[in-house]
Amino acid sequence: MQVLRGKPVAEQTYVELRQRCAQFVEEYGYAPSLAVVLVGSDPASQSYVASKQKACEDLGFSHVDHYYDEDVAQDDLIACITALNEDPSVHGILVQLPLPPHIDESSIIETISVEKDVDGFHPQSVGNLLIGRPCFVSCTPLGILRLLDYYHIDVSGKHVVIVGRSNIVGKPMASLLIQKGRDATVTLCHSKTSDLASITGQADILIAAIGRANFITASMVRQGCVVIDVGINRVDDASRVRGYRLVGDVDYESVAPKSSAITPVPGGVGVMTIAMLMYNTMRAAEHLAAKGQR
Ligand code: GUN
Numbered sequence: 001m002q003v004l005r006g007k008p009v010a011e012q013t014y015v016e017l018r019q020r021c022a023q024f025v026e027e028y029g030y031a032p033s034l035a036v037v038l039v040g041s042d043p044a045s046q047s048y049v050a051s052k053q054k055a056c057e058d059l060g061f062s063h064v065d066h067y068y069d070e071d072v073a074q075d076d077l078i079a080c081i082t083a084l085n086e087d088p089s090v091h092g093i094l095v096q097l098p099l100p101p102h103i104d105e106s107s108i109i110e111t112i113s114v115e116k117d118v119d120g121f122h123p124q125s126v127g128n129l130l131i132g133r134p135c136f137v138s139c140t141p142l143g144i145l146r147l148l149d150y151y152h153i154d155v156s157g158k159h160v161v162i163v164g165r166s167n168i169v170g171k172p173m174a175s176l177l178i179q180k181g182r183d184a185t186v187t188l189c190h191s192k193t194s195d196l197a198s199i200t201g202q203a204d205i206l207i208a209a210i211g212r213a214n215f216i217t218a219s220m221v222r223q224g225c226v227v228i229d230v231g232i233n234r235v236d237d238a239s240r241v242r243g244y245r246l247v248g249d250v251d252y253e254s255v256a257p258k259s260s261a262i263t264p265v266p267g268g269v270g271v272m273t274i275a276m277l278m279y280n281t282m283r284a285a286e287h288l289a290a291k292g293q294r
Contacts, residue, residue, distance in 0.1 A: 002151070002261040004228075006143075006271035009150040013275040014059060020282055021060045024289070032285030033062045034118065034277075035084045037095040039077070039103070040070035044234070045096045052094065055274050061281060064090065074103050078111050085113040088293050092118035092281035097168070115288060118280035120172065129175045136280050141173040143272025144207065144228055145182075153205070153226055153261065155184040161200050163216070163249075164209035165190040169230055173207060196220070208249035218254035227255055227262040230269050 025031055034056055038049045049065075056063040066080055077095075084090050093116045099105050109121045117125050120136040128135035148155060160177050164170040165188055177184035189199055191210075197220045200206055208216045209230035221227060231249030248265030256262050263269050 001256055001259055004147060004151050004261050004263045004268060006147060006263070006268045006275075009147050010271045010275040012150070013146065013272075013279060014055075017059050017275075017278055017282055020286075024282070024285060025060065028289050030089070031060055031062045032091050032281055033064065033089055034092045034094060034281045035064045035066065035087075035090045035116075037066045037068070037077070037080060037084075037093070039068045039072055039096070039099055042098075044232075045098075049096050051274055052277060055278050056281075059278055061278065070100050072100075072103075074107065077103065077108055081108065081111045085111075085116060088288075090116065091285035091288050092116055092277075094119055094277065097121075116284055118277060118284055120280070121167065126167070126172065126175075129172055132179050136284070137176065137276075138168055138172040139276035139280065140169050140209075140230060140269060140273045141176050142276040142279070144173065144230070144269060145176060146276070147228075147263070147269065147272055148205075151261065155182055155205060158184050158204040159187065159202055160184045160205045160207065161187045161189060161203035162207045162209065163189045163196070163200065164207075164211070164230070166209060169209040173209070210249045212249055213247045214249070214251040216250040216255060218251070218258055221255055221258055223258050224260045225258065227259045228269060229263050229265050231265060232270055 021032060036049055036052060038045060053063050084093050093112050095108055099108060112122055114122050114124045117136050120138040125135045129137055155177055162170050162173050170188060174186045174188045176182060177186050187199055189196055200220045201222050203225055205226040206221055207228045211231060213233035213235050227250055229248035229250040233247050234244040235247050237245040246266050
């Protein structure tokens with residue numbers, strides 16, 4: 001059984017990006033820049049945003065941060081994003097999700113300029129992805145592809161079962177895998193799927209993105225399956241200083257011995273998501289700078 005660690009893959013990506021960033025700064029005289037918008041004080045969101053800001057700093061990107069209270073008015077958020085769209089010194093815009101219930105997430109995402117949509121969540125980005133046109137691709141699915149490529153796991157002709165149909169992971173993952181050139185056969189399962197275990201049991205590659213701790217157990221996977229665990233779930237653990245530990249959607253202890261390869265949590269897919277956000281931001285900066293913006 002091979003452990004598919006994200007760190008060497010992310011490191012390789014960062015080496016490439018540092019080089020591209022230095023070249024960009026030399027050519028244009030300024031750094032790629034990411035605008036980060038965070039609403040409220042959800043600890044997980046705060047932690048993700050801090051990791052994204054740190055990645056910018058590590059790579060030589062700049063970041064501008066906009067923090068709002070939980071009760072921010074939707075119009076104020078829209079005004080912020082509109083200003084970022086028009087600001088030539090900003091290349092990528094990231095609005096950390098989830099947003100509070102009084103904010104219509106779709107309206108916010110649709111306000112982001114497609115050219116700065118480094119999360120790949122805008123409907124136009126999603127549509128372009130589905131029909132195989134160039135676009136920004138959601139960072140977690142993109143990271144999973146890079147992870148599979150790095151470890152020479154070919155998906156062509158394979159049966160990939162995805163559990164979870166979110167707009168952030170499940171749907172874009174399926175869109176990527178079915179494209180000509182990737183050529184996987186994809187089954188997309190969700191909470192209403194009948195006899196889930198009989199389908200996951202047919203997977204050559206299983207991608208778990210359900211958001212439920214240890215949901216995939218050994219009886220749901222077949223011997224030799226490649227298992228990609230997208231879950232990052234906090235479970236209480238009094239033995240830890242911070243009071244919790246992170247576990248995936250896969251019950252690692254029981255599933256790992258049956259799999260041919262498996263991603264750990266933490267240290268698997270999660271680190272790739274941030275690396276791909278930086279990759280998308282680099283692309284956005286290169287594209288806008290080449291067009292003469294700024
Ligand atoms: N919340 C959970 N994952 C993501 C992500 O990839 N991007 C943003 N903006 N919010 C998230």
